[in-house]
Amino acid sequence: MPELDVERPPWTRSRTDRIIAGVCGGFAARMGTSTWLVRIVVLIAAFVTAGLATVAYVLLALLLPLEPAPNEDAS
Numbered sequence: 848m849p850e851l852d853v854e855r856p857p858w859t860r861s862r863t864d865r866i867i868a869g870v871c872g873g874f875a876a877r878m879g880t881s882t883w884l885v886r887i888v889v890l891i892a893a894f895v896t897a898g899l900a901t902v903a904y905v906l907l908a909l910l911l912p913l914e915p916a917p918n919e920d921a922s
Contacts, residue, residue: 855879859914860907868908 861872864882871889875882892900 856914858911860911862914862916868904869913870904870907870911873911873914 856876858877859873860869861876862869864872864875866886871885872882875885878885889900889904893904
């Protein structure tokens with residue numbers, strides 16, 4: 848099977864596409880999908896898992912770095 852040569856951004860929280868902490872925006876950018884789709888899935892998962900997805904969101908918000916600002920060098 849051929850490998851896909853797709854450059855994906857690193858796992859980060861979004862600076863611009865955010866409502867709370869930018870976790871869903873960063874995940875959507877990484878996966879190349881709609882941010883609203885990710886937000887709806889997280890919301891449904893929060894209800895289905897009795898809040899476990901909310902705990903995961905908070906942990907990701909604390910652990911994932913914020914994406915670099917546009918004027919910062921990628922060093």
